[in-house]
Amino acid sequence: MNQTQNTDFDAIVVGSGITGGWAAKELTERGLKVLLLERGPMIEHGSGYKTEFKAPWELPYRGEGDQKQWKQDAFIQSKNFQLDEWNRHHFVNDKEHPYQTTADNGFKWLRSYQLGGRSLTWGRQCYRWGDGDFKANQQDGHGVDWPIRYKDVSPWYDRVESFIGVSGAAENLEQLPDGQFQKPMALFPPETALRQKLQTHYPERCLTIGRTANMTEAKSGRSPCQYRDICSRGCSFGAYFSTQSSTLPAAKATGNLTLMTDALVDKVRYDESAGRITGVDVINTSDRSRKHYTAKIVFLCAGSVNSVGLLLRSRSDAFPNGLANRNDVLGRYFMDHANSMGAVAVIPGFEKYYYEGNRPTGIVIPRFRNLSSASGDGTDFTRGYSYQGGAYRPTWTRGKRMAGLGQDFKNELRKPGTWMFALTVFAESLPRASNRITLSNKTDQYGVPQVNIDFSHGENEHAALRDAEKEARKMMDLLGGHVVMSSNQPGPGGMSIHEMGGARMGRDPRTSTLNGFNQVHDISNLFVTDGAAMASSACQNPSLTYMALTARAANYAADQLLNGSI
Amino acid sequence: MKRRKFIQASGLGLLSITSASQVWSALEGVDKTTLASAELLADLDALCDLMIPDTDTLGAKSVGVAPWLIIASEHELEGANSSTLTNFLNVLSPSGSFAEVPQSDQIKRLSEVDAQAFKEYSDSEIATLWRTVKALILTGYYSSKVGASEELRYKLIPGHLLPEVDITQDESANRAWSSDWMAGKL
Numbered sequence: 152m153n154q155t156q157n158t159d160f161d162a163i164v165v166g167s168g169i170t171g172g173w174a175a176k177e178l179t180e181r182g183l184k185v186l187l188l189e190r191g192p193m194i195e196h197g198s199g200y201k202t203e204f205k206a207p208w209e210l211p212y213r214g215e216g217d218q219k220q221w222k223q224d225a226f227i228q229s230k231n232f233q234l235d236e237w238n239r240h241h242f243v244n245d246k247e248h249p250y251q252t253t254a255d256n257g258f259k260w261l262r263s264y265q266l267g268g269r270s271l272t273w274g275r276q277c278y279r280w281g282d283g284d285f286k287a288n289q290q291d292g293h294g295v296d297w298p299i300r301y302k303d304v305s306p307w308y309d310r311v312e313s314f315i316g317v318s319g320a321a322e323n324l325e326q327l328p329d330g331q332f333q334k335p336m337a338l339f340p341p342e343t344a345l346r347q348k349l350q351t352h353y354p355e356r357c358l359t360i361g362r363t364a365n366m367t368e369a370k371s372g373r374s375p376c377q378y379r380d381i382c383s384r385g386c387s388f389g390a391y392f393s394t395q396s397s398t399l400p401a402a403k404a405t406g407n408l409t410l411m412t413d414a415l416v417d418k419v420r421y422d423e424s425a426g427r428i429t430g431v432d433v434i435n436t437s438d439r440s441r442k443h444y445t446a447k448i449v450f451l452c453a454g455s456v457n458s459v460g461l462l463l464r465s466r467s468d469a470f471p472n473g474l475a476n477r478n479d480v481l482g483r484y485f486m487d488h489a490n491s492m493g494a495v496a497v498i499p500g501f502e503k504y505y506y507e508g509n510r511p512t513g514i515v516i517p518r519f520r521n522l523s524s525a526s527g528d529g530t531d532f533t534r535g536y537s538y539q540g541g542a543y544r545p546t547w548t549r550g551k552r553m554a555g556l557g558q559d560f561k562n563e564l565r566k567p568g569t570w571m572f573a574l575t576v577f578a579e580s581l582p583r584a585s586n587r588i589t590l591s592n593k594t595d596q597y598g599v600p601q602v603n604i605d606f607s608h609g610e611n612e613h614a615a616l617r618d619a620e621k622e623a624r625k626m627m628d629l630l631g632g633h634v635v636m637s638s639n640q641p642g643p644g645g646m647s648i649h650e651m652g653g654a655r656m657g658r659d660p661r662t663s664t665l666n667g668f669n670q671v672h673d674i675s676n677l678f679v680t681d682g683a684a685m686a687s688s689a690c691q692n693p694s695l696t697y698m699a700l701t702a703r704a705a706n707y708a709a710d711q712l713l714n715g716s717i
Numbered sequence: 718m719k720r721r722k723f724i725q726a727s728g729l730g731l732l733s734i735t736s737a738s739q740v741w742s743a744l745e746g747v748d749k750t751t752l753a754s755a756e757l758l759a760d761l762d763a764l765c766d767l768m769i770p771d772t773d774t775l776g777a778k779s780v781g782v783a784p785w786l787i788i789a790s791e792h793e794l795e796g797a798n799s800s801t802l803t804n805f806l807n808v809l810s811p812s813g814s815f816a817e818v819p820q821s822d823q824i825k826r827l828s829e830v831d832a833q834a835f836k837e838y839s840d841s842e843i844a845t846l847w848r849t850v851k852a853l854i855l856t857g858y859y860s861s862k863v864g865a866s867e868e869l870r871y872k873l874i875p876g877h878l879l880p881e882v883d884i885t886q887d888e889s890a891n892r893a894w895s896s897d898w899m900a901g902k903l
Contacts, residue, residue, distance in 0.1 A: 204873060206862070207895075211788070213860035218793040232902055337880035378875040380898055495903075503885045508878035509897060543900045546893045547859040547869060551795075551852040554835035556827060561769050561776070564859075565868060567893045573903065 168268025171452035172398030177705035179407035191264035196395035200385030253605035259645035267394040278691035294582035298667035307699035315392035319362030327517040341542040361512035364392035380509030455682035459653035486580035489612035489641035493623030496632030513541030532614035534579040578615035606644035651685035669704035759816040782857035805846040865895035
């Protein structure tokens with residue numbers, strides 16, 4: 152380690168969510184003194200989950216939330232169907248945290264500002280990227296070539312999966328590599344039937360149980376899943392991966408962690424003469440006081456938009472357009488999966504079956520289009536899409552759409568509804584320079600410039616969704632399903648909550664922000680390891696890849712620091 | 718018609734018109750300044766009773782859904798607003814209190830409206846309002862302790878997943894879960 156530096160900490164990690172927790176864990180376990188900064192309030196594991204065990208009749212609005220109030224302060228967050236009265240406090244107040252968009256139906260930025268960030272509220276789906284995903288940009292020319300390949304990340308996927316606990320089934324698919332899985336959760340009868348039908352009619356398509364960071368086996372003081380499916384309230388059992396349940400206890404156990412909540416990082420400081428980062432400026436969101444903390448390395452893990460925003464506002468004489476932005480790439484090539492409801496169908500023939508317990512994952516049908524080459528199987532789009540969803544039996548809420556009154560109606564709703572099958576689509580989002588995060592001339596309550604998000608889905612995404620709808624309907628036909636709804640129209644950007652890019656990795660400093668170790672090309676002690684680093688989006692959930700890249704980058708940084716190279 | 722409008726009343730006034738435990742249970746934790754008239758509550762009770770009557774479990778009137786409907790509509794659940802309930806009752810029963818209409822006529826009238834709303838999918842005012850009010854009553858009932866855990870089944874911590882329960886072998890299993898949160902949202 153470079154002993155000439157006298158800093159407050161060895162490392163500062165900005166953001167305590169999925170990647171921030173991992174950075175803190177890995178760096179502290181390597182013996183570094185780490186300051187972990189979180190802009191939101193403290194939420195203690197267990198005792199902080201205040202609504203976890205509440206029944207609907209114990210809540211004023213029976214779980215639906217104060218919709219009148221939400222129009223005032225959750226007008227963006229309420230677009231997330233997951234939002235309810237139990238977890239409202241795990242999502243931001245839109246009035247207090249404004250941002251700008253360019254389009255009328257602009258980007259919906261769904262956020263969680265608290266200790267643990269979105270690790271408390273995420274969908275928990277964990278999928279490796281295949282080697283084809285890391286080669287895609289090189290093959291079809293969209294975006295810049297990733298400076299890494301699957302083999303570079305694979306051991307870090309192993310490390311992350313083994314630590315966080317991922318349940319799933321091995322399927323030996325090149326496009327969705329197997330990992331270190333705990334035993335899979337079970338399929339429901341219509342799902343098993345569709346899996347079998349696909350094997351016969353579409354052998355290139357595989358329906359498998361969603362690989363999820365909900366454990367089926369206990370580990371490290373954490374209990375297996377209790378099949379409640381109320382994860383976003385927080386889970387005292389520690390049965391799903393969150394910062395609180397998993398990485399934070401590990402980091403704390405080293406004795407090397409300093410955790411600070413209510414600490415908004417305003418700027419990253421750059422010393423032009425030394426050509427390195429010296430630390431960060433922090434606003435205490437409780438009393439508005441400001442303080443500067445120094446460190447030898449800084450990891451940005453604030454989420455794609457906020458990490459990019461922080462770099463953009465960290466201007467200096469050396470970087471007048473934003474830190475690490477001499478090439479006008481910062482903020483560009485921002486992505487989010489195009490998401491639609493491929494099909495929802497009534498499925499006959501399984502009426503004798505019901506289920507007990509709430510499975511906190513669905514099914515996945517991994518990408519099957521354009522696997523042999525960029526656009527090699529006759530489609531009018533490049534790359535691909537995947538399905539998620541599953542089978543279920545509606546409960547009483549179906550009565551809102553049914554005719555009926557009186558005892559007969561009540562008796563009907565006493566029974567579960569007919570089996571339904573839903574297939575939602577995630578289509579790959581191509582990296583485009585025009586999809587961009589910039590700074591607005593408006594500021595927030597702390598005087599910090601707001602971000603402006605200019606985002607739209609492109610024709611390639613629309614073409615993929617059109618194909619996905621057609622194929623979803625065909626697959627429902629295999630089950631004799633009656634499709635009651637289908638669509639090929641994506642929701643607004645942001646609705647997949649898979650923000651990626653803005654500070655992409657690449658081989659060439661002229662066209663990318665980060666090298667293959669998430670390190671800013673010309674600032675060796677600054678790392679960005681959240682979704683901002685992504686150079687393409689694939690069509691599977693990205694969080695596992697963020698975690699693997701973070702663990703990899705943190706160990707690289709520790710190596711570099713300890714051998715004096717940084 | 719004026720009697721149906723919301724009035725500012727004292728808690729004592731409200732207590733005199735319906736079960737105190739039901740009302741205060743429903744109102745716990747929310748603003749109690751806006752309370753409702755006796756006629757409005759009686760009309761809502763009539764609607765609740767027609768829609769989800771007492772059977773081997775208590776129905777919507779008996780578990781006190783009516784006062785919760787007022788809270789829910791004021792806070793705009795199910796797309797309602799503070800006028801939804803009174804507007805609906807005004808078009809449902811323009812000549813006076815719905816509760817005072819003979820029950821056979823109540824059933825006939827509400828059945829007509831229900832058919833308009835859910836079989837004909839009419840966009841008439843009354844059909845539109847009824848879809849909202851019906852959704853509110855359903856929510857109020859099936860999220861009550863009786864509706865969720867006696868009429869349906871409620872288990873906060875299942876602790877296991879049984880993916881393939883044969884309900885022809887176990888009639889008790891052929892009862893919907895109110896605590897199937899995902900199915901409830903879809």
